[in-house]
Amino acid sequence: MQKFTTVSSVAAPLPESSIDTDVIFPARFLLLPDKKGLGAQLFHERRHKTGDGPAFVLDRPPYDGAQILVAGAAFGTGSSREQAVWALADFGIRCVIAESFGEIFFANCFKNGILPIVLTGPDHAAVLAEAEAARPIEVDLERCEIGMADGAVIGFEVDAHRRRSLLNGLDEIGMILTDDAAEIAAFEERQRQLRPWLHLGPDKLAHFADLGEEIS
Amino acid sequence: MGMERTMTGQTLYDKIWDNHRVKDYDDGSSLLYIDRHLVQEVSSPQAFDGLRERGLPLRRPDAHVAVADHAVPTRLRSQHLPGGLAGDQISRLVRNAREFGVPYIPMNDRRHGIVHVIGPELGFTLPGATLVCGDSHTCTHGAFGALAFGIGASECETIFATQTLRQRKQKRMRVTLHGRLGTGVAVKDIILALIAEIGTGGGFGHAIEFAGPAIAELSMEARMTLCNMSIEAGSRVGMVAPDETTITYLKGRPLAPEGDLWMRASAEWQDLRTDPDAVFDREVDLDVSALAPHVSWGTTPEETLPVTATIPDPALEQDAGKRFRMARSLAYMGLEPGTRLADVQIDRVFIGSCTNGRIEDLRNAAAIVKDRRIAGGVVGIVVPGSASVRLQAEAEGLDKVFRAAGFEWRDSGCSMCVAMNDDRLAAGERCASTSNRNFEGRQGQGGRTHLMSPVMAAAAAIAGRLTDVRNLAS
Numbered sequence: 001m002q003k004f005t006t007v008s009s010v011a012a013p014l015p016e017s018s019i020d021t022d023v024i025f026p027a028r029f030l031l032l033p034d035k036k037g038l039g040a041q042l043f044h045e046r047r048h049k050t051g052d053g054p055a056f057v058l059d060r061p062p063y064d065g066a067q068i069l070v071a072g073a074a075f076g077t078g079s080s081r082e083q084a085v086w087a088l089a090d091f092g093i094r095c096v097i098a099e100s101f102g103e104i105f106f107a108n109c110f111k112n113g114i115l116p117i118v119l120t121g122p123d124h125a126a127v128l129a130e131a132e133a134a135r136p137i138e139v140d141l142e143r144c145e146i147g148m149a150d151g152a153v154i155g156f157e158v159d160a161h162r163r164r165s166l167l168n169g170l171d172e173i174g175m176i177l178t179d180d181a182a183e184i185a186a187f188e189e190r191q192r193q194l195r196p197w198l199h200l201g202p203d204k205l206a207h208f209a210d211l212g213e214e215i216s
Numbered sequence: 217m218g219m220e221r222t223m224t225g226q227t228l229y230d231k232i233w234d235n236h237r238v239k240d241y242d243d244g245s246s247l248l249y250i251d252r253h254l255v256q257e258v259s260s261p262q263a264f265d266g267l268r269e270r271g272l273p274l275r276r277p278d279a280h281v282a283v284a285d286h287a288v289p290t291r292l293r294s295q296h297l298p299g300g301l302a303g304d305q306i307s308r309l310v311r312n313a314r315e316f317g318v319p320y321i322p323m324n325d326r327r328h329g330i331v332h333v334i335g336p337e338l339g340f341t342l343p344g345a346t347l348v349c350g351d352s353h354t355c356t357h358g359a360f361g362a363l364a365f366g367i368g369a370s371e372c373e374t375i376f377a378t379q380t381l382r383q384r385k386q387k388r389m390r391v392t393l394h395g396r397l398g399t400g401v402a403v404k405d406i407i408l409a410l411i412a413e414i415g416t417g418g419g420f421g422h423a424i425e426f427a428g429p430a431i432a433e434l435s436m437e438a439r440m441t442l443c444n445m446s447i448e449a450g451s452r453v454g455m456v457a458p459d460e461t462t463i464t465y466l467k468g469r470p471l472a473p474e475g476d477l478w479m480r481a482s483a484e485w486q487d488l489r490t491d492p493d494a495v496f497d498r499e500v501d502l503d504v505s506a507l508a509p510h511v512s513w514g515t516t517p518e519e520t521l522p523v524t525a526t527i528p529d530p531a532l533e534q535d536a537g538k539r540f541r542m543a544r545s546l547a548y549m550g551l552e553p554g555t556r557l558a559d560v561q562i563d564r565v566f567i568g569s570c571t572n573g574r575i576e577d578l579r580n581a582a583a584i585v586k587d588r589r590i591a592g593g594v595v596g597i598v599v600p601g602s603a604s605v606r607l608q609a610e611a612e613g614l615d616k617v618f619r620a621a622g623f624e625w626r627d628s629g630c631s632m633c634v635a636m637n638d639d640r641l642a643a644g645e646r647c648a649s650t651s652n653r654n655f656e657g658r659q660g661q662g663g664r665t666h667l668m669s670p671v672m673a674a675a676a677a678i679a680g681r682l683t684d685v686r687n688l689a690s
Contacts, residue, residue, distance in 0.1 A: 016537075187249050208321075215322070
């Protein structure tokens with residue numbers, strides 16, 4: 001996973017609440033097979049709308065090169081699709097700042113080198129003002145601080161384990177298999193004794209013996 | 217941790233959590249063991265790829281069942297797979313399941329269906345178990361007193377490789393339901409009313425337990441509808457404690473335990489409930505007897521009102537952010553403030569989905585459309601949540617009732633809830649839908665969704681507009 005230490009960039013302002021993952025990445029593109037290249041579909045409907053009105057923020061300089069996005073409340077609610085995060089990452093977004101997040105989206109960010117930051121009240125308003133003025137900000141995960149152009153600093157909180165994982169680009173599966181394999185095996189053995197019905201034996205799996213081939 | 221917690225009672229969520237804690241880390245998170253994983257075509261390909269790249273085996277093939285539900289066509293599918301990307305995605309799941317030894321249920325099999333419909337049907341979903349799926353509506357399975365939640369594709373890979381997830385415990389929230397639903401009012405109206413009240417972020421950080429006297433009377437199908445939309449209230453987890461209704465539903469299901477194991481398991485499930493002295497971080501009470509049928513008017517599930525209401529006016533909203541959001545929703549939905557909801561004309565009706573595609577939903581909707589006709593110009597489809605639901609409905613003659621009314625009768629799948637197959641709205645079309653999300657573009661680019669119960673969708677089909685089902689003479 002890509003490490004996250006500091007990111008300096010203008011922040012793209014998207015001051016709306018309840019931007020769901022269908023808006024971030026419309027469902028029909030979930031058929032695309034790869035993680036790479038999904039940035040082209042990011043906010044697809046907003047970026048490819050017909051008619052008048054200003055271009056979507058991520059299509060307008062300098063925000064078309066933004067690595068930080070500032071949104072309102074409940075960003076990334078709805079579907080669990082990790083494609084929403086892959087699309088943000090592919091576009092070049094490394095950090096999303098919002099008043100609150102959909103929980104599955106929030107967890108998915110950390111698996112892909114993106115830092116989601118919760119800010120509320122005056123702190124959120126201050127960062128949004130910097131974004132709207134197109135003044136670059138610096139997100140420093142080491143110090144858990146956001147630095148503004150005028151020298152002001154806003155602190156933020158992040159889960160210690162997730163912070164360490166992002167800072168070091170750690171691989172969660174590798175860590176679990178290295179550190180916790182014995183405990184997992186012991187748990188499984190204990191559970192087989194206590195609640196054997198949670199392990200499907202050959203007698204139960206026989207229910208699937210007559211599954212046919214998928215049509216082609 | 218633990219000292220205070222052991223002094224007071226535990227919630228249902230606490231108990232299942234404790235039973236699945238492999239270890240606690242020093243930062244307060246835990247490694248949680250996952251008993252069951254439902255695998256579908258959208259969230260699994262990258263996870264299988266990851267496993268392959270690492271050269272790792274799938275740790276416990278017996279803990280997974282694979283089925284394609286999102287991208288499958290719901291008609292003309294007896295001959296061949298759809299072409300293009302959808303067919304490729306389904307074929308990829310078939311190959312991955314075979315390579316890693318996971319049972320794969322083909323789309324014309326009698327066991328096919330939406331993951332959240334077939335898990336319970338198979339008895340794969342059990343009380344006291346932890347169950348995940350790369351799909352946010354996995355909270356549906358909480359209706360059985362399972363700890364079930366949606367995950368992303370990376371976490372699917374973690375499950376494949378380790379059968380565990382590193383998780384932080386959520387706060388506990390109880391929604392207590394009092395009273396009895398009126399005629400024409402459904403459990404869908406309870407959850408829509410709750411979301412309208414607490415908001416789409418109301419459940420953030422919390423695991424919800426639904427409790428109270430109104431729960432005892434609900435069927436498993438109704439409890440699944442309730443838990444299914446917990447995610448629309450912001451919570452990944454929605455649960456109901458198991459009771460006689462749960463145990464009766466599960467007895468004899470193909471993957472449920474039998475004989476002595478059944479006796480042991482069902483005895484444990486009888487006791488699996490929140491202790492009387494347990495403390496919740498948040499309590500919400502709702503009297504369901506006063507509820508009217510609800511419909512959504514905007515593009516987030518919290519933008520929902522009783523069908524007797526009028527479209528709200530953003531100009532009267534004090535909060536600038538909400539005002540902006542409302543105006544945007546109304547512009548997308550093509551609606552004007554002050555319009556009576558019951559005057560809104562519709563083009564399409566969708567009855568189905570993991571929210572409302574079960575047998576009871578189809579029975580209730582069929583009772584409304586029986587001996588009636590869909591209004592001119594309205595196209596309606598009924599998509600059973602599973603082949604089992606479809607066969608049961610056909611045995612009861614419900615398919616004939618729907619067809620006689622002018623509905624199309626389809627094969628099982630997610631269909632027009634997520635519009636990844638050919639079932640979708642055209643831009644500007646307005647749909648009365650029993651699904652779970654009214655997001656922009658959810659049912660097709662530019663499509664407009666109004667969420668409601670199966671009887672309300674059936675009534676809308678007959679009237680050609682949103683209408684109060686209670687006004688339809690029976």
